[in-house]
Amino acid sequence: MIISIDDTDSREGMCTTYLCAILMDELKEYGTIRGSPILIRLNPTIPYKTRGNASTAFEITTSEPEKVMEHVISRVDELSELQSEMTNPGVVFIPEDRSEKVKEKLGEFFLKAVREVLQIDDAKNLIANLDLPSRGWKNGRGLIGALAACGAMLNPGWDHTYEYLAYREKGAWGTKRQVDEESVKEADLATYPNTWDTVDIANNAVVCIPHAGDPVLFGVRGNGIEPVTITSRMIISEPVERYAIYKTDQGTDLHLIPVERIADIKDMHSYTIEATVDTRPETIRGGHTIFSVRDDEGDEMDCAAYEPTKNFRELVRKFLPGDRIVFSGSVKNNTLNIEKLNIISLVQEQESVNPTCSECGKRMKSAGKGQGYRCKKCGTKADLPELVEVKRGIETGMYEVPPCARRHLAKPLVRCQEKESEKNGKVFPSR
Secondary structure (H helix, E strand, C coil): CEEEEECCCCCCCCCHHHHHHHHHHHHHHCEEEEEEEEEEECCCCCCCCCCCCEEEEEEEEECCHHHHHHHHHHHHHHHCCCCCCCCCCEEEEECHHHHHHHHHHHHHHHHHHHHCCCCHHHHHHHHHHHCCCEEECCCCCHHHHHHHHHHHHHCCCCCCEEEEEEEECHHHCCCCCCECHHHHHHHHHHHCCCEECCEECCCCEECCCCCCCCCEEEEEEECCHHHHHHHHHHCCECCEEEEEEEEECCCCCCCEEECCCHHHCCCCEEEEEEEEECCCCEECCCCCEEEEEECCCCCEEEEEECHHHCCHHHHHCCCCCCCEEEEEEEEECCEEEEEEEEEEECCCCEEEECCECCCCCCECEECCCCCCEECCCCCCEECCCEEEECCCCCCCEEEECCHHHCCCCCCCHHHCHHHHHHHHCCEECCC
16 A cells, blocks of 8 residues: 655644654554655646655555554544644555556656646545545645655656655754754765765855754765665754655756747746857846746746755856856746756956067057057057957856755756766856
């Protein structure tokens, strides 16, 4: 049986992954947990998400399915942040004898939940059509994520990474996390690039430690179970109550939809599009850098590197009209929030300088308004200034926002460095 849950947390506390870890321990009384649990990040632009828009699922072999379902529903009811207006839990069960029958439809629903905007009725209607055991609390919005996680579990062919999540003892919830940051930095160096987004070196920040009042102490992301485990065991911290290692779609770019035309772009979706820079970047109040781009049909849209992207804005501010770039990111209010980009070509910028003397090689001086230029030493003259190419300070290749600004689903360039460098040239991972 597959068990999936979603939307049990709030911005103040609890964590769906923690509740899932508890259930996996408690349900051993009724059977055997099979394989790795999964953690699925859904469409990152959804405005009514609690925190990270994640759902979880795991599989159990049991001869007591009714007791399992009763136990899960009871614990979700007990531990969810039901007092929060934004918390609307959902639980879905896939009995073993139903798996093959529902596999295809749930796989389609999974991808839609990651890339598109679904309604609660989309989940409820599919649950009814497939006759799946389920339970929704309040408006039941969590049924969307729970159903999507079932689809991911039944269709394991998607690109995946792993995350090791360590959880705090309950008495410590809501207090400042006690983690030795130097040990985190040493652990990061020991396993990078097989782990990533543990430390943001450029911005001198440890990014694997959350700040909300939830049970998570830290989370380490990587390419496999072994590297995330090695890193986590090197971290010195307050006591850990329990941990879980999730197979996840984090760091995969699964949310990105390739498009060729700006006309095909919709709000609350994420895209990859090749376009030409149309206006010089402008930094507005708040430190956000904005500029417009146009596609091959002449349609325009705004792109933004917002203040949280920190040093990434320095790159963006060097763009000039005519630069050809592939942009990846999410769209809200008709503006693409850049997650990564691939500079295909750069325009050559020129500036006027005093001409060079053909005799001595030094720069001439102005001979006066409207009188051209003259070398005082050699007496040579020139009527017009010299045009020289300006060094842009950037080069073609792939760039990304720093770890402190990275979205869960965005694929870090260290995961695709070898492949992309062969195809598109240089890759510049952010550290």
